Amino acid sequence: MLQNIIDFCNYWWFRYLMVTELYMVEKWERVTIHVIFAVLFCLFWYFNYSVLLSFTGSILGITPISDSIEQQAAKIA
Amino acid sequence: MGNSNGDSGEVQQERQRNCDISNSWNKMKGITEENMPKECDSSTVELRARKNGFKDNVVEAAPTNGCLKNCTANTTQCATANGTACSNSNSNSKQSLYTPAKKLSEFAAEHTRKTSFEEVPLHTACLTYLGFYLLMILGYINQLLFVPKVAKEENREGYVTLYDAFESFYSRYVYRRVRDCWNRPICSVPGDEVTLKDRVTNDYGWSFQFTGTETRCLNLGSYNYLGFADATGPCAEQSEETAREMGLAMTSTRVELGTTQLHLDLESLTARYLGVEDAIVFGMGFATNALNLPSLISPGCLVLSDEKNHASIILGLRLSGATTKVFKHNNMRDLERVLRYNVVHGNSKNGGKPWKKILILVEGVFSMEGSIVRLPEIIALKKKYKAYLYLDEAHSIGAMGPHGGGAVDYFGADPKDIDILMGTFTKSFGSAGGYIAGSKRLIDFLRTNSHAHCYASSMSPPIAQQIYTSMSIIMGLDGTDTGRQKINQLARNTRYFRRRLAQMGVITYGHEDSPVVPMLVYLFSKIGAVVRTLTTRHIAVVGVGFPATPIMEGRIRYCLSAAHTKEQLDYALEVIDEISDRLGLKYSRKPREPNTIEY
Numbered sequence A: 001m002l003q004n005i006i007d008f009c010n011y012w013w014f015r016y017l018m019v020t021e022l023y024m025v026e027k028w029e030r031v032t033i034h035v036i037f038a039v040l041f042c043l044f045w046y047f048n049y050s051v052l053l054s055f056t057g058s059i060l061g062i063t064p065i066s067d068s069i070e071q072q073a074a075k076i077a
Numbered sequence B: 001m002g003n004s005n006g007d008s009g010e011v012q013q014e015r016q017r018n019c020d021i022s023n024s025w026n027k028m029k030g031i032t033e034e035n036m037p038k039e040c041d042s043s044t045v046e047l048r049a050r051k052n053g054f055k056d057n058v059v060e061a062a063p064t065n066g067c068l069k070n071c072t073a074n075t076t077q078c079a080t081a082n083g084t085a086c087s088n089s090n091s092n093s094k095q096s097l098y099t100p101a102k103k104l105s106e107f108a109a110e111h112t113r114k115t116s117f118e119e120v121p122l123h124t125a126c127l128t129y130l131g132f133y134l135l136m137i138l139g140y141i142n143q144l145l146f147v148p149k150v151a152k153e154e155n156r157e158g159y160v161t162l163y164d165a166f167e168s169f170y171s172r173y174v175y176r177r178v179r180d181c182w183n184r185p186i187c188s189v190p191g192d193e194v195t196l197k198d199r200v201t202n203d204y205g206w207s208f209q210f211t212g213t214e215t216r217c218l219n220l221g222s223y224n225y226l227g228f229a230d231a232t233g234p235c236a237e238q239s240e241e242t243a244r245e246m247g248l249a250m251t252s253t254r255v256e257l258g259t260t261q262l263h264l265d266l267e268s269l270t271a272r273y274l275g276v277e278d279a280i281v282f283g284m285g286f287a288t289n290a291l292n293l294p295s296l297i298s299p300g301c302l303v304l305s306d307e308k309n310h311a312s313i314i315l316g317l318r319l320s321g322a323t324t325k326v327f328k329h330n331n332m333r334d335l336e337r338v339l340r341y342n343v344v345h346g347n348s349k350n351g352g353k354p355w356k357k358i359l360i361l362v363e364g365v366f367s368m369e370g371s372i373v374r375l376p377e378i379i380a381l382k383k384k385y386k387a388y389l390y391l392d393e394a395h396s397i398g399a400m401g402p403h404g405g406g407a408v409d410y411f412g413a414d415p416k417d418i419d420i421l422m423g424t425f426t427k428s429f430g431s432a433g434g435y436i437a438g439s440k441r442l443i444d445f446l447r448t449n450s451h452a453h454c455y456a457s458s459m460s461p462p463i464a465q466q467i468y469t470s471m472s473i474i475m476g477l478d479g480t481d482t483g484r485q486k487i488n489q490l491a492r493n494t495r496y497f498r499r500r501l502a503q504m505g506v507i508t509y510g511h512e513d514s515p516v517v518p519m520l521v522y523l524f525s526k527i528g529a530v531v532r533t534l535t536t537r538h539i540a541v542v543g544v545g546f547p548a549t550p551i552m553e554g555r556i557r558y559c560l561s562a563a564h565t566k567e568q569l570d571y572a573l574e575v576i577d578e579i580s581d582r583l584g585l586k587y588s589r590k591p592r593e594p595n596t597i598e599y
């Protein structure tokens, strides 16, 4: 069972490396690229969270849940 | 020497075959000639006479050659058969404006039915580009951080760098990563099987060490179409005999002390094989294109070249200084558009005066695409616009057509409709060198003007003997039907292999009768992975990627051979099926054949 899952993951990891051309690069390059991917992902996430979300929120007139929770918290305090 | 042209009975048979071919072609043309208005004829002839080509009048060829007798015999026969007036060979030019329209559309339909260039799925296209950019970025990072010793030019103070920056960047940081899949040394005859010399790399492709072991592989990579690359058998024996008799090199050019009876015999046999008046042979196929094109065309000439033409042709065109216009691969509409525009507008650099010559340059079978030239349509176009036609049969000669006569034979065309027939002996004949065949005048012109004839060393005798013997076998002059069997075997192998691949759902390019079978894998990594995996399963194939193909179209190229048996192909197909599941190569969205495919 566990072996099956590991095999499955390994196989698709291999396919993923293949379509991104990372299959044929050296190990440190693979790591570098994955770090870059991760950093990019985080930046996007942060951008979406901090800028895009409040921007669309203000356009559409939706208050983010976190804001209202904060307000509630402030009131209670 | 044993190089006499065979007894007369066989010659007769050969002629009969030539007659058959041109008869059917002439019949086809005869039909249209009946309803042809007479006024047009003279104007056509006049137009042709005004052209100052190297080959201005076909009829004038010296009537000393046996082949000419042969062709008069053909036309007489055709006259009696159709009751129309095609009693002299000049009728060729008369018919030119009147292409058999119905027939041509049939040819076009057949071409579209049999040729497939399936579109790449969109997500694969995007991934391929992304992957390529990724590789480039990584390459630049790599180059920034590590410049290996080999990449530095040392002790060259005051000199500019000698090596081109981009190309060396590309081969160092992209190609190097999968370099183990190319330039693999072999240590056996490249027959149906080949022995690879194993090697390993410990530094990601910068250097290799031989392990001392060897791998015997099924050979799906060599251009050994008819299986004449062999260390035993009649070809090898006769070549050996010739080598013992005449040595390995002529150490002289053809115009000095390099011509032997063997060369002359080979030339006349080649001419006979192709059904034309005369032929000339050269020691190298690449040079045949690169060095003869400049003697045929010059600045002020226009060349219409297929976009997928071979590097040797492109080099020849650059050397010649002629203006080159590229038309889309095998696209008759585009060819006609470019032709018409240039016939109408002339040479814009020369105030719109007519081009000196217009030459259409195509290949018989395109080696990277696996497609076959649309010869009947090109012949019709060339006659309509009075352009010359240069056909490179490097991959098709021997491998195509019921008699192994190349694309001309495959379409049943008249070889005299092609002004310059070029081909190489490196593929089907299992030898080396190239030829140009055509009218006697063309060949005589080349004998005096070709650099490859006058300045290059002449063909090595055992090489010439190998061609001579294999060609005789294909023509059946050895009294056996080995040649015929080989041709049939190749055609069967081709059909079977291509249909099985299509059934699997991988994307293959090209025409279903072409023995070159490119299988699209798109990504660099996949080229590497397929070649490596197949090697572990004892199959040797060739991967092709950028810059030999567009970035997006990395492919694996299989070359079939008459030497392969069904069992070998079945084994290969089974393995290919398995790995294309595992690596995800089944891109095709076409409906698949549900039934098993018969050999």
Ligand SMILES: Cc1ncc(COP(=O)(O)O)c(C=O)c1O
Pocket: B284, B285, B286, B287, B289, B310, B312, B363, B367, B392, B394, B395, B424, B425, B426, B432, B433, B434
């Ligand atoms: C179309 C074409 N022309 C010419 C050549 C050159 O022939 P050779 O390899 O005999 O030099 C090739 C070789 O691949 C080819 O494909």
